[in-house]
Amino acid sequence: MADKTALESISKDYQYGFETLIEMETVPRGLNEEIVRAISARKKEPDWLLQWRLKAFRHWLTMKEPRWANLRYPKIDYQNLYYYAAPKMKAKPKSLDEVDPEIRRTYEKLGIPLAEQELLAGVAVDAVFDSISVATTFKDKLAKLGIIFCSISEAVQEHPDLVRKWLGTVVPYTDNFYATLNSAVFSDGSFCYIPKGVRCPVELSTYFRINAKETGQFERTLIVADEGSTVSYLEGCTAPMRDENQLHAAVVELVALDNATIKYSTVQNWYPGDKEGKGGIFNFVTKRGRCKGVNSHISWTLVETGSAITWKYPSCILQGNNSVGEFYSVAVTNHWQQADTGTKMIHIGKNTRSTIISKGISAGHGQNTYRGGVQILKIAENARNYSQCDSLLLDDQCGAHTFPYLDVQNPTAQVEHEASTSKIGEDQLFYCRQRGLSNEDAVNMIVNGFCKRVFKELPMEFAVEAQKLMSVSLEGSVG
């Protein structure tokens, strides 16, 4: 049986390309200390955070934009961007009714009606509209358990000690060009704290949208899972059509203390550019988790179908003994999309384990690169890693590349890496056709099967969306 939903959505153009016309409150174009101060002032941030931003900004000035990735794109003029844009609102909304109806309609088009959120599969959404978090739901229910789930700006005001304690501990402000830029100008993002021994009863989720013209979006997400707690976090992205390339440089930091588990899932479907490779989002993201405590567990699951350029390496620092890191990823590049993605597993603690499953699908002129690092440090006794990177090529103009780095300094480690690249087998297709499936259905089915190992790691709602996105992204390139 062919996947019905996948079939229906195939051969559809990008569905989410619309623009919300609301007045934006922006700071002037360009980047200098004044802009950094202005962003910080506008958000009424404490001095320590301003100083941190400034340190990052000054460090950023000394850094060079990295060019080692297997990506080709025009030079970005960092002085020609707006670094802050927020929807104009009189005051902070106290309930959903106070939210700008224009914004709410945008979400409805995206299929996340906030008004019905509470009825929707128990998902609490912290929606980020461009840079300011406009509404947060389920807060009361979570608050009863002591869970803090709010925008990071709010957290800075209300839980400054927690933010100060953890911000930048996983991705320091000196980390890399884009992370440093983010540290200087980050606008908003989500903050989540799960107290000791609490299992978060719902899947936390946030939707990011890029809206204001020429506004790079710089979210900062920080999730801290205290001892013995468990949380599953979803992030989904869609962005409206746009001709000019948009810059996106987010930072996500995860901290798992003793016996804590964090599961982070992403479906990324930003505007990939048109069929000629014009436009699209430039996505340079730094995501990293630190398994700080013993027996801690961090799991990344990603489905990437959007963006013209994707530069993303969600990583795990396996610091605590017996900690576990996992990375499951599907990356699709179609038309002229380029992706240089992968992960880094740094084994520090004893008996640490990591698993990497990466599936790349290239079509059209898409270029898909897996770049992964596995490091076993000298003190990491009995570390174990298994990596598998498979690539599927659908057209004769596309490319798939694999660059794994394995560095092992401890003889008790066991590290395995496997990768394969192939096209869909003629015999597989023939078999499906002979059973009465159309060529398109057959390809769809095989692609879905190829990604199954990753999709099954996704929470239910996301798994469905991911399959849909896959078919939309590969539209026109199969058969």
Place this chain on the structure above:
Amino acid sequence: MTVTLETKDLYLQEFERAEKSLPGAFLKNIRRSALERFSTLGFPSTQEEDWRFTDVAPLAEIPYRPPTHTADTAPLVASARGPLKDYQIAFVDGRFTPDFSSSRLPSGVTVGSLASFLEKDPGRIEPYLTRVAADGHSFTALNTALHRDGAFVHVRKGARPEQPIHLLFLSSRRAAPFVTYPRVLAVIEEGARAMLVQSFIGPAGGTYFTNAVTELSIGDGAVLDYTLVQRESHDAFHIATIQARQGRNAALTSHSIALGARLARTDLGAVLNGEGAECTLNGLYEATGHQHVDNHTTIDHATPHGTSRELYKGILDGKARGVFDGRIVVRPQAQKTNAIQTNKNLLLSKEALVHTKPQLEIFANDVKCKHGATIGQLDRDVLFYLRSRGIGPEEARRILIHAFAGEIIDKVQVDAIRNQLGGCIFLMVPGAGKGGT
């Protein structure tokens, strides 16, 4: 850093001094532009991706000069009179040594000193020399600029010599550190079949720098079995580039065995330049003490229906560092390519370290490509099994290491080399006992 600059100047000056006496009229401009390339690139730094894990700074610290006087060959006789002496051409410190070379060769096969062919018959060499290994890193360029002698092997169309041809590069012990630039050109014409062995052997304690380049041109339907044995002194630096170009249905099998040198770097490349070409690269590297061994391989599938198989295995003990960087490139037109690459590493001590980076760069869609890499130690269960059968711990380790290396050694086609290597691995193992569990 200033040290590096000064050393670079040393080589540039050396060229100015030697330019007039270097052989080959047609090479004049090629040497000049290669020197410019070296001058621009300089010594590679660890900032460069290809040299990230191999630091050549210690090499740049020592002023290596070309050897000034002829070497004393007496201590080298034992190495030169090996089982492959039948078709052998030998060089001592980079100079052709007729005493150790044989002149009896079957018809259709020419083996001689490159310098003498550049003098008397440059037409045979010009279409190939510096054209197979055209680019490459700065050391390749330095060799192109400064090479003085080396071996020329020419196997004519359809010729099939039965014995392997041995290219022997010996180094002597000298008071001052010296550098040699051995250059090898092997032309295997259409339908020919040959076995080629290239050995680098140096005495214990010899401090020298070998910067070698080997070019292999393999014609349509030709078959070449190439074995590289590197047993340099543990105080020597060895940097070698081997570049092969294969024609239609040509087959290359290479066995690269690296056992010696303080720092060894081998860049082995094969371009599959004709449809249906086949390439098999096998490699074994063993390092102990403070040795550093780096293997870079590139298989370039430039035409359709190519097949490549690659298996490299490493054994690292003591404080040794191993680097493996394998690249498989499949060009857009190279449909129906089938490529498999594997790298396996055995770490025997806590101080040993390995960096491995198997890469696939694929621009065609109708291909089957795979690669895999593993790093691990000796299997405890297997050791336990052997011990439960009454085999001592040392002996059990020895058996397992030998079996690990055996997979590569058994593939070596030349009997004499295979037997010799079996012994080498065995000799090395006892030191392996110290690390471990």
